[in-house]
Amino acid sequence: MTTEQPRRRAPGMSPDQRRAMIIAAALPLVSEYGTAVTTSQVARAAGIGEATIFRVFSDKEELLDACMAEALRPDHAVEQIASIPMDQPLADRLAEAAEALSAHLERIGAVAGALMASGHRRRGSSTGPAGRRGASTDLVKATADLFEPEAASLRAPAEQVALVFLDLQFSKARPGEGLSTSDLVQIFLHGALRGEPS
Numbered sequence: 001m002t003t004e005q006p007r008r009r010a011p012g013m014s015p016d017q018r019r020a021m022i023i024a025a026a027l028p029l030v031s032e033y034g035t036a037v038t039t040s041q042v043a044r045a046a047g048i049g050e051a052t053i054f055r056v057f058s059d060k061e062e063l064l065d066a067c068m069a070e071a072l073r074p075d076h077a078v079e080q081i082a083s084i085p086m087d088q089p090l091a092d093r094l095a096e097a098a099e100a101l102s103a104h105l106e107r108i109g110a111v112a113g114a115l116m117a118s119g120h121r122r123r124g125s126s127t128g129p130a131g132r133r134g135a136s137t138d139l140v141k142a143t144a145d146l147f148e149p150e151a152a153s154l155r156a157p158a159e160q161v162a163l164v165f166l167d168l169q170f171s172k173a174r175p176g177e178g179l180s181t182s183d184l185v186q187i188f189l190h191g192a193l194r195g196e197p198s
Contacts, residue, residue, distance in 0.1 A: 019056040031110040034118030071111035074139045077104035081142040101169045
C-alpha cells in the first residue's frame with residue numbers, strides 16, 4: 001500500500017514576476033477591448049483570482065498604464081534583431097530587422113489604438129531613454145551591429161546609418177500599403193534610381 005504524498009503548492013512568485021505575468025495575460029485583451037476589459041477577464045486569462053491583480057496594481061488604470069508601457073518596450077524587437085545571423089547578405093539582415101520592427105510597431109499600435117479609442121489617457125511618463133522617433137538606445141545599437149561587417153563601405157558611421165534605417169521604418173506606411181519590406185530595404189541600400197549614377 002502506498003501512502004499518498006501531500007500536495008505541494010507551486011513556488012510563489014515575486015511581486016515583479018506576478019506583475020509581468022498579469023501584464024502578459026492582459027495585453028491581448030487590452031488590444032481587443034481597450035478600457036472595456038475587466039479585471040475579471042484578465043484574472044481568467046492569467047489563471048488567477050481577481051484579487052491577486054490588486055496585490056500588484058492599485059487599480060485597473062494602473063494595469064492599463066502598465067500594459068501600454070509594456071507594449072512600448074522594444075526588448076523583444078532588440079532580441080530578434082540581435083539574433084539575426086551575420087553571415088547573411090546585408091539586405092537579408094535588414095529585411096529581418098524590418099520585420100521585427102514592424103511587429104513591434106503593430107503591437108504598440110494595437111494597444112495604443114484600443115486604449116485611445118476607448119478614452120484612456122496614460123498617467124505615467126516615458127519608459128526609458130530613447131533616440132530619434134522613440135528608438136531606444138538598445139534598438140539603435142542592435143541595428144547598428146547589423147552594419148558592422150560592411151563598416152568600411154558605409155558612407156557614415158554604423159550608428160548614424162542605423163538611425164536613418166530606423167527613421168525609415170518608423171515613418172513607413174502601414175503594412176499592406178505602399179512598398180514591400182524588400183523594396184524599402186533595396187531603396188535604403190541602393191537609392192531610388194536603377195543602375196549606376198551617370
